[in-house]
Amino acid sequence: MKKQIRGRVAFALALCMLGGTLGGCKGTRNETAAQEKKETAAPAAMGRYMEEEMMLPDGAAFIYDGKALEDGSIRVAAYNGDVCVYETKDNAKTWEQTLSLNESMGKEDSYAICGALSPDGSLFCQLFEKSGENDYVYKTVKVAPDKTAAEVSLGEGRDILSSLHYIEDGKILAHRMGDTQITLYDDATGETLRTYDPHCGEIQFFGVANDQIITMGQKEAAVLDYESGEVSEFGALEEVLKEDKNNFIMGTSNAYPIVFCAGNKADEVYFCNRGGIYRCLADGAMAERVADGSLNSLSAPNVNLESMQALADGSFIVFARKDADAVMLRYTYDGNVPALPGTELKVYALEEDLTLRQIVSNFQTRNPEYYVNLEIGVTGEDAVTISDALRTLNTEMVAGSGPDVLILDGMPIDSYIERGILADISDVVEKVKSTDGVWENIAGAYEKAGALYAVPTRFKVPALVGKSEALDGITDFASLTDAVQKLRAENDGTEEIVNFPTFYWGLHSLYSACSPALVGQDKGLDTQAVSVFVEQAKQIYDQNEYTFQSDEARSVTRGVSEYGYDFSTVTPLINIIWGQSVMGVCNLANCDALQEIKTVRDILDVGWTPAKLSGKNVYLPAQVAGICSRTEQMEGAKAFVEYFLSKDAQALNSGSGFPVNRAAFSEELQKEASMSTGATIKEDDGSEHEVMLDYQSLDEEEQEQFSKAVELLDTPALTDAVLEDMVLEQTGQCLRGDITADDAVRSISQKMSLYLAE
Template identity: 35%
Template structure:
C-alpha cells in the first residue's frame, strides 16, 4: 500500500502536466436549468445499478470485452496488493479467476498505473518493474508469461526525457501508445518496434482513442479524426469537438490512471458513445447532432468525486462503466427501462449561495437511491452575471416571499439568525433527533442554530481553529491582545525571520482571525458591537506590522495540496506547517477540517523542535466554523421531500464522503479514519528552504489511536459557531485591508464598517 501511494503521487504530477491544457478549454460551469414537466410524461430512461466486483478486489486496473462477448477485469486486492485477472461469462453478474501473465504480478512489477485488455484477451499495463524507477510498458498475451516491452521513443522537445503516458488496443488487436511529447504511435507489443506515428495537425495530442478504423485525437485546441491506416486527417466533426471541450467531463481530472472522458465504438457503422460527467452520449461521426442517452445529473456520473476508467457495452445493449468514487472502485451498469419516466416526477429545489462539490456529490448519491426525484440545484453566485452576495440574497428573498423559492437551503454565507427571526426556516428538531439517535452527532455543533427548543439549521460539517508553534505563543493565542504582545516580543528577539505568525498577508491574517473572533460581535438586535470591532482591528494591525514587507512570491515553492475539494476559500486558512518547517515563520494559526489535514500537522510536528499544536480556545469558547448548514424553508410546498433529503444528508454514507470539513455525524467521521498511507508512512515530500542546501523530506504519517482520540476530544469541545454572514465579512475585509496596509486610519475603518453593515441589516 505504501509503495502504491508513493508511485501514484509521482505519476499524478506528470499527468497533471499532460491534461492541464484541456482543463482551460471547457466552457463555463453549466447551471442547472429549470426542468419543465410535460403534461404527458415522456417514458424511458437508463437506470443505474452497481455491479459486484470480483471477490477481494479493491482497485480496478482494466475492464474489457472479448470477441466472444465475455468480460475480463484486471484488478488488485486489498490483501497485499495481489493482482488477479478475472473473467465473467454472465455479463458481470459473477466472476472467476483466470491465468494472469506473470509479468503483471506483484513480484515482477512493483506498481501498475493503468492497464488495457484487448478483444483477444491480451493485457498491457504501464508501471514500474521491481527495483527500477522509470515507468515501462508491460505486455502479456493470453496464456503467456509476458514481458517488459522496450520501446525506443523519439527524443522529446527541448531534449527532455520521453516516455509512455497511455496505451490502447485497436479493435483488430494492434497496440497504440501516446508519449510524453504528445505523439501517438502504433507499436509491435512483442518487440516494442514503432510501426507508425500519428502527428495529426502537429499539436501535442493530450488524449486519444481508437474507434473502428479511426484514431480520435484530442489536442489542446481541437478534436481530430485520423485514418488509422494512413494517418491522414478526416473531415472535422464540430459537434463532437463542442461536446468534448465544453462538456462537464472535460474538467477537473488529472489523477493517475483515470480519464476525463471515455469513448466506445457503437455496433452501427460510424457510431460512437462518449461518457463524461454530463452522462453518456451517442453520436454518428460527422453528424449534426449528439444525443444524451444517460443523464449524468440523475446518476453517479454527475458525482464530482467520480473518476472514469473505461466503458464497454454488454450483449443486451446496456453500458458498463468502471470508475472510482472517492477511494472506492465501482462497476456501474446502465440499463434501459422503458417504463420509467424520462425525467423524475418529483422535483426538489435546493439553493446554495456558491457552488460546492460536496453538495453535488450528496445530490448524486441521493438521486441514485431515489430515481423518482430530481434535485434541482440553484447557485446564487455563478460568476457569470457579476452578482454580489447582497444581490443574490435579494433575489432569493423575493422568490421565497413569492412562494417560488427553494425547498431546502444551504445557509453558508447567509444571515441565518435573521432568517430564523423572520420565520423563514422550518423546525427540523425531529430530523436532528433521528440522526443523533441512529449514528450520534457532535451535539453542540448540531444544535448551533437551535432557539427556544427548536432547531432551524444543521451544519453537515465543521472546521476548528488550530495553532502550531512554540509553547509560549500557544498560551497566548486564545486572546488577541495577548497574542499581539507575544508576537511583538518574538519579533524583537528574531529580527531576521520573514514572519513571526503565519498567515502574514493582510487578507489571510484578517480572515483567519476574524472567523475566530467574530462569534461574539453581534448584539441581540443583530448590529455589531463597535468597541469589539475596534479592538479586533487594532490587535490584528499590531500583529500584521510585525511582518517584514516583501515582494509577492509566485513560485508556489513548498505548497502541496492534498485532498482539496468542496472547501472554497478554507484552503487558504489551513495551518501553514510548510512555513514553519522552512523557518519562514515561528508560529501559525489556521482552520482544520479533515483527518488528512491533521495528519499533515502531526507529520510536521516531529520535525519542529520544541513545537506544539493545540485547538484554540477563544476567551473560553471553542469556536467552530459551520460548513454546509442545511435548513428547510418554511414556505416550501414539499417539506416532506425536503426533510427526506436532509435526513439523507445526515446519514453515514454521505457524511463519510464530505471533503470540506469534519462530518457532524460521528459514524461518518469514523468512516474518514482509514489509513491511506500504510504503516511506513505516505509520500515523502521534498521541502526546500532559502539556500540550495537547505532541503529536507517529510513523510506523511497517519494519526495513531492516541492522536485520533485527541482529535475526537477537540471536535467534541466545539460549542460556538463563527458568524457566517458573508456580507458582513466582505465589509470587514474591504475596510480592514485598507487599515492594515495604511491607506486609512482605524477610526475611519470602523466607522465605514458600522455604517455599511447597519445599512445592510436594515434592508
C-alpha cells in the first residue's frame, strides 16, 4: 500500500515538473514569426500625440520664450532682426506684434542673447552691444506692455546670462554662464532678492515649471522649490533626468537638449527632449512618456529645443530650431490613430551617427505607416565591444528576430554576403540610378556576380592636406616618409610634420588610405605591406616633436565618441595656420573641407591631394546599407534603403561622407559656403593675431576637378572594424615606444593570419 502511494506521489510530482518545464516552450519551428504575432497579438492600442507644424511670425529666426495664455492665445518673444513680442489668438494663423525692442529703444539692430516673457506681457532680455571697435558689452533691458523700455542693471557687466525665466510678475530668475547659482531679481530695479544654490556644480541652464526651479549641471540635475529654496516634492525628477546623459549635452546656443513646463495641475511637471514628452508627478518616482519622440521631429538631431508650453486642452506647444529655422510644433492627442504605426522596421548600426538618425527621423515623418526602430550596437554606455555587439546581432539574426536593414559599417560585409545574409538590392540602386544617377565606381563596391548585396550610400576620400610644396612628389607611403624626413630638416621649430589629432585618429586616417594593400588578391595577408605600414607610420610619427600626454590621446582604441563623430574628417588646417603642423592625413567627407582648403589658400599656400599611400585610388565606403535576406518587411526595408539613397536624404551631411547619389553630390559641391572659422596666425617675429576666415564656395572648375578625382576612385578601403583594431592596436603600441616595429609586425601578422585563415 505504502509503495503504491509513494509511486503515485512520484508520478504526480514528475507530471508537475514536466508540465512546468514544457509550459515555457513556445510554438513549433514551422510557424513563421508573422503567424505567431498574428495569433498572439493583442488588439492594437489606440491613441497617440500627433505632430503639427504651426506658422511662426514672418522672419522669426529663433524664439526666446513662448507662453500659452489662459484665454488660449499664444505669445512669443522672437528674433527677426529685432527683438519682438507677438501674439496669436487664432492658433497661429495670424500673428500680431505687441512689442518691438527697436521701437522702444530707438535702435535699428537690437540683438538679445536670451529673453523671457512675464505673465503680464513684459519682455526681459540681455542685449549684446558693440562698444568701441573690438569690445562688447551686455546689458539687461525690460520692455513693459506699454512699450516703455528701461535698462535694468543686474550687475552682469561682461557676464553672459545663459538662461532667464520669470517665476511671477516682477520677479525674474537669471543664471550667469559658468556660475553655480541662480539668482532671483526684481525686474524693475535689478535688486537681488535671493540666490539658489542647487549643489549640482557648474550650471549649464535651468527651467521653471509650477514653482519648481529645475537646474541642469554638467552631469547632475537639481529640482528646488521656489519658495523654500530646498529640494522639492519633485526631487525624484532629478534621478529621472540624470538617467539620460543626452539631457546634459548642449546643442546650439539659445537652444537646449531639454525644456520644461508646468502642467495644468499643480502637481504636474512636463519635460521634452529627444525621447519625447514626459510627465512627472510630485512625489512620483518616474516619468511617464506621453509622446514618443521617435514618431515625430523631436528625435531628429537637427531639432534643438527652445521652450515648451502645455495648453489647457491637453496639447503641447514646443518651440524649437530645425537647422537654422525656428519652428513651432503642436502635439495634439488623437485617439483614432494607433499608438504605434502598424509596421515596425528595425534598422541596426554598430555605432551612433547623427546623419543616420536624422534620415531615420525624416523617413519616419514621410512614412507614418512605419515605425522605424533604430538600434545602435555599441553605445559606449556599457562595456559592450564591437565583437560583442556583432555576436548579439548574429544571435538575433539566426533566431529570426534580426533587423530588417543593416548599416554595415564595421561589419564583416564579405562574410555576410558569402553566407547569404544580405538580400540583392540591385533593383533599389537601379531606381536611384535611373533618376538621380549614382557613382557606380562607389556603389558597386560590393557587387558579386552581377548582384548588389550592400551599397555604400556615402564615401570619404583619404587625402593629404597641407602646404603645397610639402605635398609635391608624394605618390606612395615611401615617398610620404621621405618627404616627412626632408620637411623635418627644413622645419626645425615645427612641432608636428604630420598632424596626429590623437594616436587613434592619426593612425585611422593612415589605415584608411593603406588598408587595401594589407590583404592580397587571394584574401591572404601581405606581410610585406603590413611591415611597410608599421615602419613608415613609426618613422612619420617619430618626426613629430609633440608627444601626447592624456590617456585619451594616447589610447590606441577607438572608444566611442558621443555623437559617433569621425574626427578623421577634420582637416589639419588650423594647426597648419598656427604653425604647429606642416600637413595631415584626413578623410574628406563633405564640401566644407574643400571650402576650408580654398579659404585658407588666401593666407597660406595649401592644397590637397588624394592619399595614394597604397598606390591605389582608395575611397572609404560609409553608411553601407544592406537588407537582411530573412526580413519579413522587404518592401519597407527597400523603401528605407531607397530613401537612404535619395537626393533628399543624401543632402543631409554632418561629416558622414559625400553622397553616392550624383545629383546630391553635385548639389553638395555647389552649396553656398556658410561656415567660418577663427584661426591664430603666428608671425615670424613671434607675434600673433587672430583672423576670421569665412569659407568660400567652390567655383565650377574646382567642382569639376574634385568630381574628376572621384571618378578615378576604384578601390574600397577595408571597413572591417575587427581587422582595423587588430592593426591599429599594435601599430599604436609601436608608435608609443612600448614595442618595436618588428614585434608589432609579427603580432599583426600572426593575428591577421588567424583572422584570414578562419
